[in-house]
Amino acid sequence: MSSIDRSQSVGGTRTYEVRTYGCQMNVHDSERLAGLLEDAGYVRAPEGSDGDADVVVFNTCAVRENADNKLYGNLGHLAPKKARRPGMQIAVGGCLAQKDRDTIVKRAPWVDVVFGTHNIGKLPVLLERARVQEEAQVEIAESLEAFPSTLPTRRESAYAAWVSISVGCNNTCTFCIVPALRGKEKDRRPGDILAEIEALVAEGVSEITLLGQNVNAYGSDIGDREAFSKLLRACGRIDGLERVRFTSPHPRDFTDDVIAAMAETPNVMPQLHMPLQSGSDAVLKAMRRSYRQERYLGIIEKVRAAIPHAAISTDIIVGFPGETEEDFEQTLHVVREARFAQAFTFQYSKRPGTPAAEMDGQIPKKVVQERYERLVALQEEISWEENKKQVGRTLELMVAEGEGRKDDTTHRLSGRAPDNRLVHFTKPEQVVRPGDVVTVEITYAAPHHLLAEGPVRDVRRTRAGDAWEKRNAAEAAKPAGVMLGLPKVGVPEPLPAVTGGCAVD
Secondary structure, X not given: OOHHHHOOOEOOEOEEEEEEOOOHHHHHHHHHHHHHHHHOOOEEOOOOOOOOOOEEEEEEOOOOOOHHHHHHHHHHHHHHHHHHOOOXXXXXXXXXXXXXXXXXXXXOOOOOEEEOOOOHHHHHHHHHHHHHHOOOEEEOOOOOOOOHHHOOOOOOOOOEEEEEOEEOOOOOOOOOOHHHHHOOOEEOOHHHHXXXXXXXXXXXXXXXXXXXXXXXXXXXXXXXXXXXXXXXXXXXXXXXXXXXXXXXXXXXXXXXXXXXXHHHOOOEOOEEEOOOEOOOHHHHHHHOOOOOHHHHHHHHHHHHHHOOOOEEEEEXXXXXXXXXXHHHHHHHHHHHHHOOOEEEEXXXXXXXXXXXXXXXXXXXXXXXHHHHHHHHHHHHHHHHHHHHOOOOOEEEEEEEOOOOOOHXXXXXXXXXXXXXXXXXXXXXXXXXXXXXXXXXEOOEEOOOOEEEOOOOOEEXXXXXXXXXXXXXHHHHOOOHHHOOOOOOOOOOOOOOOOOOOOOOO
């Protein structure tokens, strides 16, 4: 009997589970990994399988200092399960795999496959080779073999999708290891991007998020400095595409033509995630960030002038090596001036392989914690004040699924406003599906969400809602022996909880 025959599977078919860590780029890559595995005949394991699948894939991140400890802890948890199931396979990919390579198999010899960020398309072949040869397969490509968007995909949402426009990054930020792991920027041809978007819209997708390590640097690889603004305007000409977002831009490349394209293209949403990292010119210089406080606040001012209702969010690192109290006060000053709707705040931690990890002036943990708490308190206050300005406004929401954890008990539904604010609203009598659009009046504001407690003013059934309904019906109709588990559908998470530099530059 072969190892496949001895493994536990669903209905005789090999199952898989993909565990994702890190940024939107990793989330998007995981959709490709799932698509590759399903194209090779695997089926998704039921929700909550917790490592009981025939193939478990870890798509890793190398941003955090303890990323490797977390990976090896999870691998250790699976070791006894794999010992009991000879046919089970474990694969490790992503940024940490690209960085550590042979180390993974040395520390966890029960791992079957290690692959990098440049060759995710090889996963099914490597799994089969490991099975036949009965030894670990480690294959790390040094450059991109195929643009990820050319690979099969199993998207997590029926009505909202990531669309990658570039991979890699040309920046040299001292806190970030990602350019070393994902390589120099490579841009897709505009025609390929638009063709993918049009195909998605034909399938029912109504919202897309343009994705890149440094998304608004798009064009540097193809020699067109205005390529990104042209791409935004081209998205505005696609019938049926209701919402366009993008993440994450870099202040260095945020030009006036991009602001104009945002303001003049109706389906580009009034939302901007603009990483700050620090408000101190001295710290920004040490980070090798190619802008300074004045430049950053100038961009915010121009965006607000062109798009008055834009919600602006950011990333901030506290306690970068050498940061003084005066430096930190400059960060607080920018936060007060910019009045971010939301800020993803992080305490600096060393990342092996980055210049900052070797810098003098590492800040004591106690000092970093105290500054972090002051920053969070200030931002919470501003977020709440900015959300209160939404009370009384009438907004169109795209209905989401899985974003309101208390919806069942409160008899509410949840959706995203054009500026990406999360709104919980009263459940109407008529059926409303994720992907449909409702019109509501905001009645209450909290720091991280809004409420629309009155009756829904209008419900617009959409092709996106039809797509969600069709997808769920197809999942429910699958034979009981080949359960995939319901996918987690909904608008892609707007921002990742990771430090800047990993798709949040």
